[in-house]
Amino acid sequence: MNYWKSPLVIGSRSFGRFIGSPLDGVTNVPFRQTVRLFSPEALLYTEICHCDTIVNDEPKKWGLEVGEPFINFQISSADETYIERACERLITHGITMVDINIGCPAKTVVNKGAGSALMGDLPRLKKIISLCRACLSVALTVKMRAGFKDYNALEVAQMLQDLGIDALCVHPRLQSQGFSGEPDYALVGQIKKALSIPVFVSGGITSWPIAKIVYEATGVDGFLIGRALIGTPWLLLQLARESQGMHYIINNTDIHATMMYHLDSAVSWLGPSRGLAYFKKHLKVYARHLGYEYPQSIELLSSSCPVECKRLCATMQKLR
Numbered sequence: 001m002n003y004w005k006s007p008l009v010i011g012s013r014s015f016g017r018f019i020g021s022p023l024d025g026v027t028n029v030p031f032r033q034t035v036r037l038f039s040p041e042a043l044l045y046t047e048i049c050h051c052d053t054i055v056n057d058e059p060k061k062w063g064l065e066v067g068e069p070f071i072n073f074q075i076s077s078a079d080e081t082y083i084e085r086a087c088e089r090l091i092t093h094g095i096t097m098v099d100i101n102i103g104c105p106a107k108t109v110v111n112k113g114a115g116s117a118l119m120g121d122l123p124r125l126k127k128i129i130s131l132c133r134a135c136l137s138v139a140l141t142v143k144m145r146a147g148f149k150d151y152n153a154l155e156v157a158q159m160l161q162d163l164g165i166d167a168l169c170v171h172p173r174l175q176s177q178g179f180s181g182e183p184d185y186a187l188v189g190q191i192k193k194a195l196s197i198p199v200f201v202s203g204g205i206t207s208w209p210i211a212k213i214v215y216e217a218t219g220v221d222g223f224l225i226g227r228a229l230i231g232t233p234w235l236l237l238q239l240a241r242e243s244q245g246m247h248y249i250i251n252n253t254d255i256h257a258t259m260m261y262h263l264d265s266a267v268s269w270l271g272p273s274r275g276l277a278y279f280k281k282h283l284k285v286y287a288r289h290l291g292y293e294y295p296q297s298i299e300l301l302s303s304s305c306p307v308e309c310k311r312l313c314a315t316m317q318k319l320r
């Protein structure tokens with residue numbers, strides 16, 4: 001069967017091969033709602049959420065809209081303390097699947113022993129994954145790096161598969177590399193070859209030609225799209241169409257309507273001040289799609305209230 005036309009199967013569920021990657025501060029409810037205008041059934045990761053927040057706060061604080069379909073809810077934890085109760089709450093709230101973050105490079109996370117630090121502490125990692133697996137009836141995935149200080153991704157990947165996870169995402173950079181430097185796709189290819197569960201790649205997948213080259217080099221089962229989705233929420237649909245030999249061109253009217261929807265959704269979910277600050281992460285890119293380059297977009301980015309920003313955004317299409 002044609003790889004690009006066949007679905008990605010994780011546990012008992014099927015999805016498209018292009019998936020929304022977790023981006024802290026970006027892939028929140030308004031973002032996911034906006035992506036779903038184009039790709040209603042795509043699998044989208046949430047932002048990272050610590051297990052203690054899930055146990056101690058309400059779903060809105062976890063960044064979850066109750067009943068939201070097709071999400072991979074990403075959790076992080078440095079130990080087993082909150083895991084059982086967090087998993088129980090996630091299941092009660094109808095989560096499609098759960099992902100454990102063992103790749104976050106941020107000092108605030110790593111210093112507590114969570115995120116990528118877990119790749120440097122395999123006994124602790126084993127305990128956390130085993131407990132999650134025992135608590136969860138839904139699919140369980142893990143998102144990892146090439147390693148913490150040193151490369152050990154192959155060993156960790158094998159251990160995770162043996163512990164019963166359903167799929168693995170590899171972002172092939174070390175913790176010290178953060179989010180820059182060439183991703184080591186050869187490493188992803190080695191992991192894919194060694195494992196029987198689905199393996200996804202994350203890092204640098206920004207277009208269909210790149211996805212095709214990476215597939216041919218690695219044989220991976222799915223592609224996480226991260227920063228390329230910022231201000232471009234139609235990209236998962238575009239990749240899906242182009243991978244099946246179709247063209248996809250979004251017109252200015254649709255870009256504009258999407259941008260306005262995203263702004264409204266951000267303000268309604270986060271409130272005026274946080275909503276606007278969040279939306280500006282996307283606005284520069286939307287503006288660029290509409291043909292506005294810096295410094296034309298500077299007035300937009302300095303608007304200090306959503307009403308003013310909305311008024312300026314509303315004029316953009318007319319100017320073009």
Ligand SMILES: Cc1cc2nc3c(=O)[nH]c(=O)nc-3n(C[C@H](O)[C@H](O)[C@H](O)COP(=O)(O)O)c2cc1C
Pocket residue numbers: 021022023024025046047048074101103104143171179202203204205224225226227228
């Ligand atoms: C601002 C930002 C926030 C991120 N937040 C998360 C996160 O919450 N969880 C996670 O697993 N990875 C996170 N990542 C990593 C991305 O999911 C992804 O692996 C990385 O950006 C490489 O993919 P890309 O080149 O498609 O962006 C983040 C990356 C960035 C740049």
